[in-house]
Amino acid sequence: NAGVMQNPRHLVRRRGQEARLRCSPMKGHSHVYWYRQLPEEGLKFMVYLQKENIIDESGMPKERFSAEFPKEGPSILRIQQVVRGDSAAYFCASSPGGAQPQHFGDGTRLSIL
Amino acid sequence: AQSVAQPEDQVNVAEGNPLTVKCTYSVSGNPYLFWYVQYPNRGLQFLLKYITGDNLVKGSYGFEAEFNKSQTSFHLKKPSALVSDSALYFCAVRQNQAGTALIFGKGTTLSVSS
Numbered sequence: 001n002a003g004v005m006q007n008p009r010h011l012v013r014r015r016g017q018e019a020r021l022r023c024s025p026m027k028g029h030s031h032v033y034w035y036r037q038l039p040e041e042g043l044k045f046m047v048y049l050q051k052e053n054i055i056d057e058s059g060m061p062k063e064r065f066s067a068e069f070p071k072e073g074p075s076i077l078r079i080q081q082v083v084r085g086d087s088a089a090y091f092c093a094s095s096p097g098g099a100q101p102q103h104f105g106d107g108t109r110l111s112i113l
Numbered sequence: 114a115q116s117v118a119q120p121e122d123q124v125n126v127a128e129g130n131p132l133t134v135k136c137t138y139s140v141s142g143n144p145y146l147f148w149y150v151q152y153p154n155r156g157l158q159f160l161l162k163y164i165t166g167d168n169l170v171k172g173s174y175g176f177e178a179e180f181n182k183s184q185t186s187f188h189l190k191k192p193s194a195l196v197s198d199s200a201l202y203f204c205a206v207r208q209n210q211a212g213t214a215l216i217f218g219k220g221t222t223l224s225v226s227s
Binding site: 004006033035041042043044045048056059091093099101102103104105106107109 | 145147149154155156157158159162164203213214215216217218219220
């Protein structure tokens with residue numbers, strides 16, 4: 001059973017460009033979470049989605065960031081007009097719901113030039 | 114507000130000695146508690162969880178954790194450390210509501226020397 005798959009593993013963008021990060025959850029998992037890890041810090045929650053619905057986006061910056069989890073295909077975290085401060089590791093996690101633990105992908109490391 | 118504190122940035126132990134990585138939490142209601150481990154350039158791997166029941170929880174790779182409600186703590190322990198246990202450890206908490214996000218501590222780097 002494949003784990004949570006994230007791609008790309010590394011992404012380099014110039015300031016002002018767009019970044020698209022993809023996450024395919026584990027088979028049978030319908031709950032997807034995105035977290036951001038800044039250097040020397042723990043993971044910070046960004047957004048929680050179920051198929052086609054955003055359930056909680058309280059950790060998402062109000063501007064430039066958006067997320068989706070379509071009926072078919074992976075979940076996408078999109079960052080428009082990237083700035084240097086967006087440089088971080090972005091992790092996706094999935095779970096089947098309830099009290100079950102979240103399982104994490106290996107992350108996308110975003111670097112902004 | 115919900116929060117998790119890992120008071121030690123780094124823990125150093127010798128191989129074969131017992132290890133403890135500390136975690137305290139603050140959450141309304143009954144918490145769900147988790148420990149994860151992260152190796153360099155990798156995602157977080159689930160170690161163990163406490164939902165309800167016995168206060169001593171056993172997990173992967175010989176790790177265990179003790180839930181102490183009065184002290185709001187959930188310390189990670191292992192009787193005999195291995196060099197391969199060297200990694201970054203995160204404690205996390207969430208409310209006992211379906212689908213709520215995890216709140217993470219800042220992490221503790223465990224270094225096991227041979």
